Every structure is written in structure tokens, then in C-alpha cells.
Amino acid sequence: MDGNLKAAIRILVSDESFSSPSAQILDKLREEHPPSSLGTTALPVPDPASALTVTEDMVKKAILSFPAGSSGGPDGLSPLHLKTLIGSRTGGPDLLSACTGVVNVVLSGRCASEVAVSFFGGRLLILGKKAGGIRPIAIGFTLRRIASKVANSCGLARLGNFFGPRQLGVGTAGGCEAAIHASRRYLQSLESGRILVKLDFTNAFISRHRGDLLNAA
Numbered sequence: 001m002d003g004n005l006k007a008a009i010r011i012l013v014s015d016e017s018f019s020s021p022s023a024q025i026l027d028k029l030r031e032e033h034p035p036s037s038l039g040t041t042a043l044p045v046p047d048p049a050s051a052l053t054v055t056e057d058m059v060k061k062a063i064l065s066f067p068a069g070s071s072g073g074p075d076g077l078s079p080l081h082l083k084t085l086i087g088s089r090t091g092g093p094d095l096l097s098a099c100t101g102v103v104n105v106v107l108s109g110r111c112a113s114e115v116a117v118s119f120f121g122g123r124l125l126i127l128g129k130k131a132g133g134i135r136p137i138a139i140g141f142t143l144r145r146i147a148s149k150v151a152n153s154c155g156l157a158r159l160g161n162f163f164g165p166r167q168l169g170v171g172t173a174g175g176c177e178a179a180i181h182a183s184r185r186y187l188q189s190l191e192s193g194r195i196l197v198k199l200d201f202t203n204a205f206i207s208r209h210r211g212d213l214l215n216a217a
Contacts, residue, residue, distance in 0.1 A: 004069035019126040019134060028134050029126070043214065046109025054107065054150045059100045060086060062149040073141035074123045082142060099143065106147040119144055 019025050063086060066079035082099070086092045105111060111119060122140035129135055160171020168175030187196055 004067060007067075007069050015130045016127040016135065019128040021126075025126055025134060029136060032134075033136070043211075048108040048110055051104075051108035052151060052154060053104055054100065054154075056096050056100045058150050058153070059103055059146060060096055062146050062153065063099070065149060066145075071139050073139050073144070074118070074121065075141060077142050079142055079145075082146075099146065102143055103147045103150060106144065107151060 063079065063082050066083070068080070070079045072078035072081070082095075086096045086099070088095075106119075119141055122138040125137040125139070127135040127137060156171040158171075163170055164172065168179045172178075183196060190196070
């Protein structure tokens with residue numbers, strides 16, 4: 001309905017289905033995502049003076065970058081709602097200004113703790129894998145996702161130069177496609193005694209403690 005044909009086709013051919021809530025599903029979730037052992041005293045105190053500050057153009061670009069059909073978080077506010085509202089000639093500019101203010105508050109670490117408990121949460125859907133496992137899908141608040149998008153876009157250029165040329169997935173436009181074509185050409189002209197190895201790291205993103213990632217950043 002929102003024009004996302006790619007998502008529609010993916011749903012039609014998918015063998016995954018929603019898992020019914022149960023104690024077994026909850027145990028699997030806790031096994032894959034254990035509760036944080038990081039206390040608030042272990043976190044560095046944010047310095048609002050040195051925080052990233054973004055402009056209305058950057059926030060608008062982040063809002064417009066959401067794919068068609070992107071779901072909303074627990075509050076039901078979807079990216080499509082914001083796309084439509086900021087395009088209004090009457091209240092659009094004021095709304096964009098307000099959204100930019102919220103994003104800058106979040107990026108400066110000044111989000112009230114009473115609000116942060118919910119604001120950095122999300123709505124959780126559990127899909128059952130064909131092989132018997134589970135695939136948790138967390139959908140956060142749209143405003144929080146906008147703040148993340150803006151922050152990520154500011155870091156992409158620096159990360160691309162920092163990680164390159166050994167990786168092509170972050171900060172390199174068309175990098176994954178380039179890796180595929182390069183691998184294909186290498187295989188087509190493979191010399192005797194040479195091989196190509198492809199490694200797939202299972203759950204690489206959740207194999208490190210979030211506190212380690214935060215402190216390193």
C-alpha cells in the first residue's frame with residue numbers, strides 16, 4: 001500500500017511466521033540477548049558542549065531516507081507520517097525545527113532518564129526461522145531512529161577512511177556490489193593453487209558487550 005514492492009515480494013515468498021508468546025521463546029531471547037551488566041557509573045558522563053549538533057537539512061534528509069512502508073515504534077508514529085507532515089506548507093517548517101531540536105537534545109545526552117527508559121526502547125516482534133530458531137525484530141521510536149541516522153551519516157565518511165581499504169561495507173558507496181563483482185572476476189580467472197574463502201560470522205553484532213562498544217566510541 002505504501003509502494004514498497006520489494007517488501008511485498010519478500011513477504012510473499014517468505015517461509016517465516018510470527019512465533020506465539022511462550023516461556024520457551026522468552027528463554028531463547030534471553031539466551032541470545034542477556035540483560036546488560038553495565039551500570040550507569042561505568043558510562044562516561046556526556047559533555048553537551050562537545051556533542052554533535054545537526055541542522056534542519058540533515059534531519060530532513062534523514063526523515064526522507066526511510067524506505068516506503070517503514071513501521072512506527074510503540075507510539076505508532078511512522079516515518080511516513082513525518083514525511084507527509086514536514087512537507088506541509090503551513091506547519092511543516094515548524095515541525096522540522098521542533099524535530100531538529102529533539103534530535104539535538106538526544107545527541108547531547110540531555111534526554112531525561114524518565115523519558116529515556118521508554119524512548120530508547122521499542123516494539124518487539126518474534127519471527128520463527130525455517131530451521132527452528134527465532135529472529136527478533138525490534139522497531140524503535142521514529143524520532144530516536146532519526147537521531148541515530150543523522151549521527152551515523154556524520155560518522156560514515158570518517159569510518160570509511162579509517163577502515164578502508166580492507167572493508168567495503170561502511171562508508172564506501174557501492175562497496176558491497178564492488179566486492180561481489182571483484183570476487184566473481186577473481187573466481188572466473190582463478191589460478192591453480194589459489195582459493196577464495198567466504199566467512200559468515202554468526203551474530204557478530206551481538207557477540208560484544210554494548211558497554212565495550214560504547215566506551216570504545
